[in-house]
Amino acid sequence: MSLVRKFASVGSAVMASRVFGFVREALIAAALGVGAVTDAFYAAFMFPNMFRRIFAEGAFNTAFVPLFAKELEGGGQAAARRFAEDVLAVLMTALLALSAVAILLMPFLVDTVIAPGFSDTPEKFDLTVAMTRIMFPYLFCMSLVAMLSGVLNSMRRFFLAAIVPVLLNVVLIAILAAAIVADLEPRATGFWLAWGVFASGFAQLFFLVRGVRAEGLNVSVRLPRLTPGVKRLLVLMGPAVLTGGIMQINLMVGRIIASAQDGAFGILNFADRINQLPLGVIGAAVGVVLLPELSRALKGGDAADVQHLQNRSLEFALALTLPAAIGLIMMPDLIVNLLYERGAFTALDTAMTAAALAAFAAGLPAYVLIKVFQPSFFAREDMKTPMWFAIATVVVNIAASLILFPTYGHVAIAVASSIAAWLNFALLAGTLWRRNHFRPSPATLRRVALIVFASVAMGAAVWWLRGQVAGSLLGATLVVRLAGVAGVILAGAVVYFAIAVGTGAIDRGELAGLVRRRRASTARVADSE
Incomplete structure (x- = not known):
């Protein structure tokens, strides 16, 4: 399977999760609006998510995947299974201890770390403490899910690990739909959502355990031991934990800062949810596929394949991310209005969310390019360089947030985040260039230039079309808004792909192969029915 097809496989699974995520956010906006319960839920959910990103998707996976992939490449499944079992034992022990301590100290953590601004509103503070305690075991489940996902990805089985997160959104959508039908009051709805997060973690873990066993790798639980492999993992995790921790502290x-503005938690999350669609789909696809592929190529000493992987990843990421970012910047109000403005979500909420969305979107290409360049360091077991770059970007992010917040409010948080992302990208790319670990090929540089040209042309077309239809869409019915926004997006896509494919910015052979593969898949589904 080609690299782009692997990206498409993961991307399609992540896309399904993101689409369900949009439905979830739209229902939360309709059921809860922007208020105390929404702020409490998002603040509570952010805390276990923060640790999940540090220990699971962040530090753990960046250290575990290269080591596991190299065990698999060098010693086969037997050696890889032993390594996985040793890691699993230590990981479970650490997670149980962390969860117990965090649940006991939750009031202190909310007051000092999660949302100090909530202490002035006792009801919101108590809600956040209670919801965080309910949701914190989600960290335990998702850390194990991340490990098992790393196992499957290293075995080049990408789809299952990418699709299981949709279970979180399916569970929460079901709860929200029931709450809206039953006219449940917001506080009760918030608690049901918290229990839904708890349940979804165990559901995802169940399916990943079955998936790994189906691949013939029956990982069992044993007593923890600090074997040489585990010690090497912990050594590599040290800088990666600091890197992930710094980035999450950055977000926190x-x-x-935003907690000083009423409703800012909800607004930033609603905006970031839209921004996360292209970021999650493209960034996740690149990050999930590229790290194990690079690790195996380096282990095999295939320098040509290493360069090919990085060139194609760069082209793929920019070809989809840059036009998406420009589109979000050109028409954020129309998109937010369509997705969220109903029920308790007002026109003022739309305007505030749209401003944050445009600011987040400005950093979207940088976030995805970071996913392209970081694996080159991790696959070489260099965790320290990204750590130092993370420290630099955090300093810039926090400084920009503090400077801009008094003037721009919640939008300052998004602007600072984008500035920091571009700095991180520049540091990573510059270092790879200086070390001669990656130099874009002439063909890649040509395609990147053409992608930029096609994206700018698309942006001009979308801006003009938005000016023609915006006045008639913002107050229209849902069907009219949907048709209008879809029409503008479709027209922009036609302009972009016409230029990109016509000039060779996007490889026609790869595109035709993906279309043929999708048609074949559709035909197989039709035959099975």
Whole structure:
């Protein structure tokens, strides 16, 4: 399977999760609006998510995947299984201890770390403490899910690990639909959502355990031992934990600053949810596929394949991310209005969310390019360089947030985040260039230039079309808004792909192969029915 097809496989699974995520956010906006319960839920959910990103998707996976992939490449499944079992034992022990301590100290953590601004509103503070305690075991489940996902990805089985997160959104959508039908009051709805997060973690873990066993790798639980492999993992995790921790502290500081503005937690999350669609789909696809592929190529000493992987990843990421970012910047109000403005979500909420969305979107290409360049360091077991770059970007992010917040409010958090992302990208790319670990090929540089040209042309077309239809759409019915926004997006896509494919910015052979593969898949489904 080609690299782009692997990206498409993961991307399609992540896309399904993101679409369900949009439905979830739209229902939360309709059921809860922007208020105390919404702020409490998002603040509570952010805390276990923060640790999940540090220990699971962040530090753990960046250290575990290269080591596991190299065990698999060098010693086969037997050696890889032994390594996985040793890691699983230590990981479970650490997670149980962390969860117990965090649940006991939750009031202190909410007051000092999660949302100090909530202490002035006792009801919101108590809600956040209670919801965080309910949701914190989600960290335990998702950390194990991340490990098992790393196992499957290293075995080049990408789809299952990418699709299981949709279970979180399916569970929460079911709860929200029931709450809206039953006219449940917001506080009760918030608690049901918290229990839904708890349940979804165990559901995802169940399916990943079955998936790994189906691949013939029956990982069992044993007593923890600090074997040489585990010690090497912990050594590599040290800088990666610091890197992930710094980045999450970065996000948390932004949220702490934002907690001084009523409703800012909800607004930033609603905006970020839209921004996360292209970021999650493209960034996740690149990050999930590229790290194990690079690790195996380096282990095999295939320098040509290493360069090919990085060139194609760069082209793929920019070809989809840059036009998406420009589109979000050109028409954020129309998109937010369509997705969220109903029920308790007002026109003022739309305007505030749209401003944050445009600011987040400005950093979207940088976030995805970071996913392209970081694996080159991790696959070489260099965790320290990204750590130092993370420290630099955090300093810039926090400084920009503090400077801009008094003037721009919640939008300052998004602007600072984008500035920091571009700095991180520049540092990573510059270092790879200086070390001669990656130099874009002439063909890649040509395609990137053409992608930029096609994206700018698309942006001009979308801006003009938005000016023609915006006045008639903002107050229209849902069907009219949907048709209008879809029409503008479709027209922009036609302009972009016409130029990109016509000039060779996007490889026609790869595109035709993906279309043929999708048609074949559709035909197989039709035959099975």
